[in-house]
Amino acid sequence: MEDSRRRFLMLAGISAVGLTxxxxxxxxxAEQKQHPTIGLKKAKDALTAKQWGMVIDTRNFHSADDLExxxxxxxxxxxxxxxxxxxxxxxxxxxxxxxNAFPGLAQKxxxxxxxxxxxxxxxxxxxxxxxxxxxxTKATFKRESxxxxxxxxxxxxxxxxxxxxxxxxxxxxxxxDPRPFIEETNKSxxxxxxxxxxxxxxxxxxxxxxxxxxxAEASDGAIVFGDLYxxxxxxxxxxxxxxxxxxxxxxxxxxAVYYIV
Amino acid sequence: xxxxxxxxxxxxxxxxxxxxxxxxxxxxxxPAPELKLxxxxxxxxxxxxxxPVDYMKAEHMQLLDVWRHxxxxxxxxxxxxxxxxxxxxxxxxTCLDCHSNKADFCDRCHNYASVRPYCWDCHIDNPKETx
Numbered sequence: 055m056e057d058s059r060r061r062f063l064m065l066a067g068i069s070a071v072g073l074t075x076x077x078x079x080x081x082x083x084a085e086q087k088q089h090p091t092i093g094l095k096k097a098k099d100a101l102t103a104k105q106w107g108m109v110i111d112t113r114n115f116h117s118a119d120d121l122e123x124x125x126x127x128x129x130x131x132x133x134x135x136x137x138x139x140x141x142x143x144x145x146x147x148x149x150x151x152x153x154n155a156f157p158g159l160a161q162k163x164x165x166x167x168x169x170x171x172x173x174x175x176x177x178x179x180x181x182x183x184x185x186x187x188x189x190x191t192k193a194t195f196k197r198e199s200x201x202x203x204x205x206x207x208x209x210x211x212x213x214x215x216x217x218x219x220x221x222x223x224x225x226x227x228x229x230x231d232p233r234p235f236i237e238e239t240n241k242s243x244x245x246x247x248x249x250x251x252x253x254x255x256x257x258x259x260x261x262x263x264x265x266x267x268x269x270a271e272a273s274d275g276a277i278v279f280g281d282l283y284x285x286x287x288x289x290x291x292x293x294x295x296x297x298x299x300x301x302x303x304x305x306x307x308x309x310a311v312y313y314i315v
Numbered sequence: 316x317x318x319x320x321x322x323x324x325x326x327x328x329x330x331x332x333x334x335x336x337x338x339x340x341x342x343x344x345x346p347a348p349e350l351k352l353x354x355x356x357x358x359x360x361x362x363x364x365x366x367p368v369d370y371m372k373a374e375h376m377q378l379l380d381v382w383r384h385x386x387x388x389x390x391x392x393x394x395x396x397x398x399x400x401x402x403x404x405x406x407x408x409t410c411l412d413c414h415s416n417k418a419d420f421c422d423r424c425h426n427y428a429s430v431r432p433y434c435w436d437c438h439i440d441n442p443k444e445t446x
Contacts, residue, residue, distance in 0.1 A: 092366075093395030094385045094404075100392075199390050206387045207437060239439065242408055247436035262392050 099264035103281030105181065105201035106256050107310035108267075109292045110174055114276035118172050121149050125174075127272035128254070133245045135235030144226040146254040147176040147269055155301055156313075168315055174277075176269070177224040177254040178301060178309030179203045185216035185225070194251075201282075201310065202256045212249040221302050222309075225253045282310055348423045356413035365394065365402050365409070376432075379406060407439045417441070 115121055128147045135144050153160035155173045183203045186196050193209035194216050217225045231248045243259065246252050257267035270277040280289035298312040364371045366378065382404040385391045394402045403409050414420045417440050425432065
């Protein structure tokens with residue numbers, strides 16, 4: 055009696071396992087069938103670097119008119135809206151006064167040229183970016199392959215921690231649907247939507263097809279772009295031969311954008 | 316007990332009302348939507364999609380997920396399909412290049428299946444205005 059009950063339970067247990075395992079195994083088998091071998095790779099002419107960086111020769115800029123075409127080139131390629139209300143403004147690259155861009159470096163009696171010259175400001179693509187540390191969804195991240203601090207808009211939940219963390223004001227929040235404020239849409243690049251943060255992407259989409267960033271292209275040589283970790287690159291050559299400054303260096307974020315003043 | 320009749324009538328009416336959606340829609344199942352292919356789609360890749368059509372029907376959302384992850388996070392923008400053909404991984408510039416009739420293709424099926432992808436809040440849904 056005792057014996058047969060135990061046998062019955064054992065058999066029942068084993069068949070229960072068998073019955074439930076089958077669908078699981080089937081699912082695994084199906085999974086393998088559904089994902090045939092595919093390949094993902096870079097385009098042949100893509101520009102690559104270990105850490106993209108930028109040197110801006112500010113001696114070439116005398117008035118806001120000199121910056122205008124550069125800002126426009128960037129904002130047109132990336133469908134950045136132009137919103138009048140400064141609380142809702144969205145910007146990827148913009149003009150700044152010396153004492154705002156470099157607060158620690160402004161002198162009591164500043165020389166006339168830097169006092170009045172316009173300075174270009176954009177995301178510094180820091181080597182040690184505070185924005186990436188605070189992002190709860192890893193929507194903003196430092197890309198291992200090329201050092202660009204990117205936004206993955208698909209993950210952004212609009213919490214704006216990154217805006218609080220960025221010491222440079224490089225990030226803008228879409229308080230409203232940007233589409234009505236884009237005069238001419240570049241149809242090959244997505245817009246953004248209400249509720250996400252955005253900023254400069256060092257033209258990741260242009261580098262991928264072998265083009266330099268739009269601002270560098272529009273700058274007539276005043277903006278030089280290249281690999282900071284390659285001692286033979288043009289940016290490193292400029293850094294060797296010119297005295298340069300970076301924004302708020304003391305914070306330890308290690309900006310990748312250098313300024314010749 | 317003269318209430319018996321009333322109760323039975325009540326139950327019948329109640330059941331009829333509860334079952335209203337079922338008998339009202341009987342025999343009226345919405346037919347599967349008819350999808351239109353553009354001329355360009357029919358010729359661009361010998362009439363084939365980026366992956367076999369059965370895979371596309373069932374898995375195109377997963378494929379798009381792989382694409383966007385690869386493009387944004389890994390800087391890899393070229394997709395090589397199972398037959399070795401290469402595509403630029405882009406929702407608006409590749410999928411909608413062939414399926415430029417989004418309203419008669421993607422939307423028609425999505426409306427039927429009651430899916431509302433939010434991609435078009437950002438991705439441009441008419442890179443080239445074509446039929």
